[in-house]
Amino acid sequence: MLTKRIIPCLDIKNGRTVKGTNFVDLRDAGDPVDLAKKYSDSGADELVFLDIAATQENRSTLIELVKRVGAEVNIPFSVGGGISDVSTAYNLLQNGADKISINSSAVRNPDLITDLSRQFGEQCVIVAIDAKFHKGKWMVYTHGGTKLTEFTLLKWAKETQERGAGEILFTSMDNDGTKNGFACEMLRTLNHEISIPIIASGGAGNMEHFLDLFGVSDVSAGLAASIFHYQEVEIKALKTYLSQNQIKVRL
Numbered sequence: 001m002l003t004k005r006i007i008p009c010l011d012i013k014n015g016r017t018v019k020g021t022n023f024v025d026l027r028d029a030g031d032p033v034d035l036a037k038k039y040s041d042s043g044a045d046e047l048v049f050l051d052i053a054a055t056q057e058n059r060s061t062l063i064e065l066v067k068r069v070g071a072e073v074n075i076p077f078s079v080g081g082g083i084s085d086v087s088t089a090y091n092l093l094q095n096g097a098d099k100i101s102i103n104s105s106a107v108r109n110p111d112l113i114t115d116l117s118r119q120f121g122e123q124c125v126i127v128a129i130d131a132k133f134h135k136g137k138w139m140v141y142t143h144g145g146t147k148l149t150e151f152t153l154l155k156w157a158k159e160t161q162e163r164g165a166g167e168i169l170f171t172s173m174d175n176d177g178t179k180n181g182f183a184c185e186m187l188r189t190l191n192h193e194i195s196i197p198i199i200a201s202g203g204a205g206n207m208e209h210f211l212d213l214f215g216v217s218d219v220s221a222g223l224a225a226s227i228f229h230y231q232e233v234e235i236k237a238l239k240t241y242l243s244q245n246q247i248k249v250r251l
Contacts, residue, residue, distance in 0.1 A: 002220070002248075002251050003045075003248045003249050003250045004214050004220065004221060004242070004247055004248060005045035005046060005199075005220060005221035005222070005249075005250075006043075006045055006210070006221070006222060006235055006238060006239060006249065007044065007046045007047065007048055007199060007221050007222070007223040007224075008044050008047055008048070008223070008224065008225065008228045008229075008235070009047075009048045009049075009050065009201065009223045009224065009225045009251065010032050010035060010036065010047065010048070010049050010050070010225070011050050011225060012032055012050065012051045012065065012069045012081070013051070015032075015168060016030070016031070016032070016063070016105060017030050017031065017032045017035055017055070018175045019068045024160060032049065032065060032069070032088070032155040032233075033068045033069055033072055035071060035229065036049075036073050036077070037067050037072040037073060039073075039228065039235065040072070040073035040074055040075050042228050042234070042235045042236055043235045043236050043239060043250075043251075044075060044235050045076075045221070045250060046075055046076045046077060046078070046098075046221070047069075047073065047074065047075065047076075047077035048077070048078050048080070048101065048169065048199075048223060049065070049066075049077060049078070049079045049080070049081075050079075050080045050081050050101065050128070051079075051080070051081025057201065063091055063092065063095050066079055066092055066095045066096050066097050067095050067096055069096065070095065070096020070097070071096070076098035076099065077096075077098055077099075078097060078098060078099035078100060078101050078126055079092050079097045079099075079100055079101065080100065080101030080102065080103060080126070080128055081101075081142065082100075082105075083100055083101070083102050084105040084108075084109070084112070085112070086112075086116060086119050087125075088117075088194070089116055089120065090119075090120075091121055091158055093120060093124065098124070099117065099123070099124050099125070099126050099166075099167075099231070100120075100125065100126065101126040101127070101169060101176060102116070102125070102126070102127060102128065103127070103128040103129070103130065103142060104142035104143050104147075106127050106160065107140065107149055107156070108142075108152065110159065110163055111163075113125065113127060113160055113163040113164050113165055113227075114118055114163045114164045116164070117163070117164025117165070117166070118164070121166070122164055122165065122166035122196075123166045125164065125165050125166045125167070126165070126166065126167045126168070126169050126199075127160040127165040127166060127167075127168055127169070128168075128169040128171070129153065129156060129157060129160075129169070129170050129171070130142070130144075130145050130171045130173055131153040131169070131170065131171070131172065131173065132145075132172065132173035132174045133174055134226065137152050138152060138153035138154070138186060139151070139224060140152070140153055140156050141173060141190060145173050153170070153186070153190065154189070154193055154226060155171070155200065156176060157190060157193065157194050158193065158194060161194050161195065161196050165167070165196060166196060166197075167196055167197045167198070167220075168190075168194070168196060168197070168198050168199070169198075169199040169201060169223070170187065170190060170198055170199070170200060170201065170202075171201040171202045171214070172186065172200075172201070172202035172203060172237060173202065175202035175203030176202040176203065177202075177225075177226065178203055178205070179203065179204065179205025179206070179226070179227070180203055180205060181203050181204075181205065181212060181213075182200050182202065182203045182204065182209060182212070182213045182217075182222070183200075183202065183203065184213055184216040184217050185214055185217075187200050187213070187214070187216070187217035187219050188216055188217040188218070190217075191217050191218055191219050197219075197220035197221065198217075198220055198221070199219070199220065199221040199222075199223050200213055200217065200219045200222050200223060200245065201223040201224075202222035203233075204222065204223075204227055204233075205227060206227070206232075206233065207233055207237070207238050207241045207242075210222045210238060210242060210247075211241070211242060211245050211247065214242070214247045
């Protein structure tokens with residue numbers, strides 16, 4: 001059985017790490033490079049960096065941040081935000097990123113998933129999906145959660161897999177920042193419907209929420225932001241707790 005991964009997420013805006021609730025009300029959480037090094041040293045399995053304003057502001061993720069992070073950490077990290085072509089992804093990977101994450105650009109141009117997968121391999125391609133429960137269905141949103149699309153979560157997840165995504169990062173917008181727990185039932189359904197790994201995001205508030213996540217949904221990874229940024233949960237303590245409760249993690 002593969003070990004479950006614990007992944008801190010760093011939302012980046014104007015060069016700083018920020019965190020909000022339900023995708024709004026952002027507050028500062030520190031320097032992204034300092035946080036990345038701390039997480040790398042404390043046992044995180046991977047890191048995710050998302051330039052949350054890149055798509056809305058129509059610009060690419062800063063290459064310099066990727067270089068700085070790559071020089072400080074010794075674990076894999078992915079970068080997302082404003083990646084809309086192969087050349088941008090190439091530059092990020094060449095400068096230190098291990099994976100790239102696409103969201104709005106994938107919905108706008110689904111062929112991008114296939115192009116990236118063929119160019120760099122499925123293992124480098126994460127499709128991030130932001131969704132919330134809307135009129136009785138889990139619907140996909142883009143542009144930092146501001147634009148409703150025509151896709152249901154399950155339909156879009158299956159299509160991304162078919163087009164060559166190596167992994168899905170699913171964020172429940174309803175749970176995001178609430179610290180009330182992950183959308184475990186939806187994640188269980190999603191994990192049953194697709195075969196590629198799923199990173200679960202949105203709602204982590206304590207260690208028990210991660211135990212519920214892995215116990216109910218059996219997804220590959222749990223991602224969180226504020227509870228790590230503000231030292232509410234320590235990664236080493238979380239992994240020890242999960243291991244003591246028969247969840248296999250890398251200690």
